[in-house]
Amino acid sequence: MKGEDAVVAVSLSRSFGAVKAVKSVNLSIPSGEIYGFLGPNGAGKSSVVRMLTTLLLPTSGSARVAGHDVVTEPTAVRLKIGAALQEAALDDKQTGRELLELQSRLYGLCGPVTNKRIDYLARLLTIEESLDRLIGTYSGGMKRKLDLAVAMIHEPQILFLDEPTTGLDPISRVELWDEVRRVNEEKGVTIFMTTQYLEEADYLAQRVGIISQGRIVAEGSPSELKRSVGTDIIVAKINGQTSGPAENCRQVRGVESVEVSGNEITLSVHQGSKVIGPVAIALDQYGALVEDIVLRTATLDDVFLHYTGARLQVDAGIAIKEVP
Amino acid sequence: MIGSTKVQARNGGFVSDVFAISRRALRSVLRDPESVIPGFIIPLFFFAVNTGALQNFVEASGDFDYKAFQLPVAIIMAVTGPLSRALTLVEDVRSGYFDRLMMTPVRRLALLLGLMVADIALVLALTVPVLVLGYAVGVRFETGLTGIVVFVALAAYWGLGFAGFSYAIALKTANAAAVSSSFMIFLPLMFLTPMFIPLEAMSGWMATVAQYNPVTYLLGSLRSIILVGWEIDEILKGVLSVSAVVAVSLTMALLALTRRVSRQ
Numbered sequence: 031m032k033g034e035d036a037v038v039a040v041s042l043s044r045s046f047g048a049v050k051a052v053k054s055v056n057l058s059i060p061s062g063e064i065y066g067f068l069g070p071n072g073a074g075k076s077s078v079v080r081m082l083t084t085l086l087l088p089t090s091g092s093a094r095v096a097g098h099d100v101v102t103e104p105t106a107v108r109l110k111i112g113a114a115l116q117e118a119a120l121d122d123k124q125t126g127r128e129l130l131e132l133q134s135r136l137y138g139l140c141g142p143v144t145n146k147r148i149d150y151l152a153r154l155l156t157i158e159e160s161l162d163r164l165i166g167t168y169s170g171g172m173k174r175k176l177d178l179a180v181a182m183i184h185e186p187q188i189l190f191l192d193e194p195t196t197g198l199d200p201i202s203r204v205e206l207w208d209e210v211r212r213v214n215e216e217k218g219v220t221i222f223m224t225t226q227y228l229e230e231a232d233y234l235a236q237r238v239g240i241i242s243q244g245r246i247v248a249e250g251s252p253s254e255l256k257r258s259v260g261t262d263i264i265v266a267k268i269n270g271q272t273s274g275p276a277e278n279c280r281q282v283r284g285v286e287s288v289e290v291s292g293n294e295i296t297l298s299v300h301q302g303s304k305v306i307g308p309v310a311i312a313l314d315q316y317g318a319l320v321e322d323i324v325l326r327t328a329t330l331d332d333v334f335l336h337y338t339g340a341r342l343q344v345d346a347g348i349a350i351k352e353v354p
Numbered sequence: 355m356i357g358s359t360k361v362q363a364r365n366g367g368f369v370s371d372v373f374a375i376s377r378r379a380l381r382s383v384l385r386d387p388e389s390v391i392p393g394f395i396i397p398l399f400f401f402a403v404n405t406g407a408l409q410n411f412v413e414a415s416g417d418f419d420y421k422a423f424q425l426p427v428a429i430i431m432a433v434t435g436p437l438s439r440a441l442t443l444v445e446d447v448r449s450g451y452f453d454r455l456m457m458t459p460v461r462r463l464a465l466l467l468g469l470m471v472a473d474i475a476l477v478l479a480l481t482v483p484v485l486v487l488g489y490a491v492g493v494r495f496e497t498g499l500t501g502i503v504v505f506v507a508l509a510a511y512w513g514l515g516f517a518g519f520s521y522a523i524a525l526k527t528a529n530a531a532a533v534s535s536s537f538m539i540f541l542p543l544m545f546l547t548p549m550f551i552p553l554e555a556m557s558g559w560m561a562t563v564a565q566y567n568p569v570t571y572l573l574g575s576l577r578s579i580i581l582v583g584w585e586i587d588e589i590l591k592g593v594l595s596v597s598a599v600v601a602v603s604l605t606m607a608l609l610a611l612t613r614r615v616s617r618q
Contacts, residue, residue, distance in 0.1 A: 083457050087617045104617075108459045109363045119450030123382040135374040136458040138366040147361065164385070180454070184363035 034097050036061045036188050036220040037082060041091035044077050051077045053244040054091065059222060059237075061187075064214050066235030067224040068330065070340075074244040075224040076116065079192050082222065083113045096187050109137070112186035116193050118177040122166030126157065126176045129165065130183055137184040144183075151179040154216070155209050171202030175209060182213070189213070191223040195230060207233055228330040238330065242338040256328040259336040260286045262302030263329075264309055266295045267322040275318035282308045291341045296332065365459045375460075375468025379439045380475060390476065393432065397484050401428040405491075408550060415555075419581065425488045426576030427549050429505070430569065432480040433513030434540055439469035440520035440533045447528040447614075462615045466521060466607060470514060477513040481506050496583040504589070505579050512572055512596045516540070518603025525610035543569050568595035 039057040043050070052074045059065045069075050080086035082095055084104040093100045096110035121129060127148060134144040152158040155175045160168060168176065174194060181189060194210065195203040211234060214221050225231050231238045232252045239249045248255060268275055276295045280288045284305040289296045299305040302325045313320050335341045366374070383390060401424055409420040446452040455465060485502065495501040520536040527533075546563045547570045548556055556564060564570045575592025578585045 085453055085456055085617060105365070105459050108457055111457070113454070113457050115450055115453060117450060119454045121378070121382070121446075121449075121451055123385045124378060128378070128381065132374050132378050133458065135370060136366050136455070136460045138364040138370070138459075139361065143361060185361040186363075 034094070035059055036063070037065070037093070037095050037222060039078075039082070039091065039093040042078065042081060042088050042093050043090045044074075044081060044086065045089045051244055052081070052088075055241075055244075055246055057093075057239070057246075059220060061220050062214070062218045063237060064210070064221040064223065064235050066231035066238040067222065067241060068226070068228065068231045068238050068334070069224075069241035070226060073241045075241055076192060078241070079113075079115070079190055079222070079224060083111060083115075083190050084108055109184070110186055111188045111190060112181035112184065113190040114174070114177040114181045114192065114194060115190075116196065118170075118173040120165050120173060120177060120180070123164065125164055126161045126168075126179075129176070130161075130180060133180050133183045139184060147183055147185070148179075151182055154212065155179050169202075170198055171205060174198060174202070174206055178206075178209060178213070182219075185217075186219065188220045188222065191221060193224055193226065196226065203230075210234060228334070232330050240334055240337055242334075242340070247337040248333065252330060255330065255333040259328050259332050260298030260300060261328065262299050262305075263326055263332050264297040264299055264302055264306055265322075265324045265326070266297075266309070266313060266318075266320055268293055268295060268313075269319040269321050275313050275316045278312040278316045278318075279309055282312050285309070287336070289335050289339065291335060291339075294341075296335060298328070298332070298336070302326075363459075365461075368461050368464060371460050371464035372468045372471060375464055376471040376475070379442060379469050379472035382442060383472070383476060390480075393480055394483055397428040397431040397480075398487055400431055401425070401484070401487065404550065412551060419493070421488070421491050422493045422580045423552075423577060425484065425493050425580060426505075426509075426573050427544075428484045428488075429481055429509045429576065430512065430544065430572065432484050433477045433509045434516045434544065438473050438517035438520045440517065440524035440536075441530055443469060443521065443524045444528055444530045444533055447524075456615060462611065463608075465615075466525075466611050469521070470517065473517050474510055474514060477510045478506065481509060493580065495580050497579050501579045501584075505576055508572070508575060508579075508589075508592060508596065511593075511600065512569075515596055515600035515603050516543075518600065518607045522603065522606035522610045525607065525614045543567060547573055549573070568599050571595040 035058045037057055037059040039055055042052060042055045044052040055078055067075050067078065077086065081088050082093055082100060084100050084107050087101060095107045098106040100107055130148050131144055134147065139147070148161070152161050155178055157172065157175050157179060160172055165173065165176065191210065195206050198206065207230065210221065210223070213219055223234065235252065237249065237251055238255060239246045241247070250258070272290050272293060272295055276288050276290050279285055279295060279297055282305060284299050284301060285297050286300065287298045297309060306323070306325050310323060331341060404424050404427065405421050412418060412420050443452070495505070497504070519539055520533050523536055524533045546560060547567050548564055553561065553564060553570065571591045572595060575589045578588040
């Protein structure tokens with residue numbers, strides 16, 4: 031499919047009863063890209079992935095994956111995609127090799143090709159040692175790697191990874207990031223990845239789409255998105271009410287926008303080092319009890335806050351929720 | 355270099371799909387034998403208890419081999435009940451592994467049939483200890499070796515029909531407790547029959563109910579094969595009543611499968 035993007039969605043929508051989970055999502059992801067789909071739980075990420083991987087029909091709109099329509103040509107799509115969906119879905123009572131062989135058989139691959147693929151993937155993902163052990167004995171990181179291998183057994187053109195590192199410890203997470211990047215670089219596999227982790231999208235994705243309440247609210251490379259909210263960020267934590275002090279800050283020269291989330295005031299500014307002094311004075315003039323004030327460069331979290339009015343909160347790298 | 359072998363993904367073919375799925379199911383059984391051990395013990399227990407308690411009493415009423423009369427009950431117990439792979443299916447749906455299979459080009463029907471093939475293999479294994487025990491206590495088939503084959507095949511056919519209900523429940527609810535409750539269907543089907551004494555000797559409401567219970571005719575066929583010989587019409591009655599059950603349960607299972615894979 032020369033010239034056609036690996037994933038194309040046009041006004042893709044999905045309702046569950048009265049609930050509109052996905053609202054008119056448009057996507058065009060070129061071949062070879064790592065695309066990060068960023069949003070909190072319940073934002074509609076998984077529904078989009080389930081539609082693109084032929085598990086769920088759209089209510090309206092359409093999508094083409096690897097050049098085939100997901101509604102009318104599901105089998106053609108299935109042959110060209112691989113997917114690792116949330117929480118490594120494996121079978122504890124099989125060995126890694128047995129599960130890979132089963133998967134390979136379902137794609138009609140013969141024994142010798144299967145063995146070569148297993149050898150290759152085991153080396154690529156460094157799981158050779160555990161291949162013949164029962165999956166029940168694997169660590170969380172190991173399972174995710176096997177999950178990735180299973181998704182890739184038939185050499186798919188496009189990989190869908192739904193929250194590939196949720197629940198992993200930080201070391202395993204970084205390790206998996208490197209595997210994902212290697213898969214992308216070595217084989218030119220297009221990767222569509224959902225995540226709740228900003229660092230993950232920042233580290234891996236060439237482009238990021240931010241989804242909130244079923245809608246894509248911003249899209250671009252991580253640096254473009256960060257630039258869109260200003261170069262520097264000042265965050266002031268206030269003990270007490272925030273709207274008054276926030277108003278005062280808005281008057282300060284160099285402050286581009288002001289967002290309030292919980293007891294935090296977040297300011298997008300130019301040349302933060304020059305603005306932080308006047309901001310501190312403005313807060314003091316109001317009589318606000320400032321617990322903490324920080325100047326830093328923008329992160330995707332700030333982007334998320336800017337576009338959705340809510341902050342993605344990461345608690346100890348595990349739980350995450352949208353804070354109004 | 356490595357991994358650059360030509361990989362041509364395609365449909366694996368229906369038979370290949372079915373066997374790939376059933377192989378996985380059987381491997382799980384072998385690695386988790388605790389789940390099938392009760393299935394081996396319960397029928398032997400019932401056989402021992404039923405014959406131990408009732409043999410002298412029933413045989414006193416006439417010329418009667420009560421052990422041969424009870425062997426079909428044990429066989430039906432062995433092939434019915436908590437043994438289907440329906441719980442595996444529930445686990446797969448819950449863990450997301452079912453979705454993973456759904457994203458492959460596997461034929462949807464193979465996901466169900468593969469498990470049923472595994473069930474049949476298991477059911478055949480479960481009939482062995484019952485037959486051995488029967489032989490050890492002196493039960494002989496009037497119909498000989500061919501009779502044993504027909505006997506086991508008919509029992510397995512019933513086992514498959516009953517399993518259909520648990521698959522229907524598993525696919526519809528994806529709930530392990532609901533699947534286990536298919537045992538509730540088993541109780542009346544098994545016990546409201548001439549399980550302990552011949553139909554002619556039964557009376558009252560239970561005799562009436564038993565006349566409409568397909569298991570009554572299954573028992574009739576199996577007993578006839580052991581005790582009497584080749585009574586074709588007796589055997590046919592059993593085959594037909596089991597077929598009726600198979601038709602209902604497999605239709606339910608297929609409808610539930612269609613719904614489960616409908617992408618709604």
